[in-house]
Amino acid sequence: MSLIPWNPWRELQELQDALDRAFSSRLRQLQLPGVAASWKPAVDVIDREDRLVIKAELPGVKKEDIDILVTEDHVSLKGEIKRDEEIKEKDYFRSERFYGSFTRTIPLPTPVEKEKTKATFKDGILEIVLPKAGGDKPKQIQVTIE
Template sequence: MAELTIWRPFQDLKKEMDRLWQEFFGKSYLPERWEVIEWAPAVDVSETDDEVIVKADLPGVKPEEIEINLVDNVLTIKGEKKREAEEKKENYYRVERYYGSFMRAIQLPSEVDVEKVKAQYKDGVLKVTLPKKPEAKKKLIKVEVEK
């Protein structure tokens, strides 16, 4: 019987990035805290005339396990998805669901009003609505045609 192993792409990526940075600069580029990050949720970022909207898929994550920060126009979503208690009677043939800590840092396309940011969580999807600052909204300039 083949041994079951869990694929951790971010840890493999960090090891490879560390190797490359050490080869060129003699030091690690990614901080050690990345060792505990096992997965990152998928996100959609969209923009209207008035706001930036970020949606993140976080199935199985409790709302109290989510931390949202906004610093220097970078939205950071962190949290943890806890593993369910394993059933010892089951023989697993495949394990693809991710568990553990996660973090996504998203550079926003426009300056936003920090005081008016709202976050909603429904059916495993986090929606962060970030209203734009008035000066960040697109201004339409009419071109006059001379006759």
């Protein structure tokens, strides 16, 4: 079991995510005209032996509309969901789909080698593979008993 260093910003990010979810769901319930709710893609972070894998659901987003920024301790996703046709607001009976820009910052449980990051995008799922930094691997030494 490895220790994860305390990151005070992680708790603030989790609080911000919870507040965003609460306010955006309330705005959708109210259906206020002209008020856009924010949206953040759902993600899974999988800790493999030598790498981290992040899978993000990005329905309706095109590959060229996604930006990925990787540091040693977090990944930021930015993008935009564009409308496929122009519809005037007065023509809508109901609108629940999100259009516009989004951003999501994902804290990482261990440092990664950001230069070796690879990403693929297929069927609305973005998969990012981040190799773990070398200092995090367990080391073994032979001990002789005297």
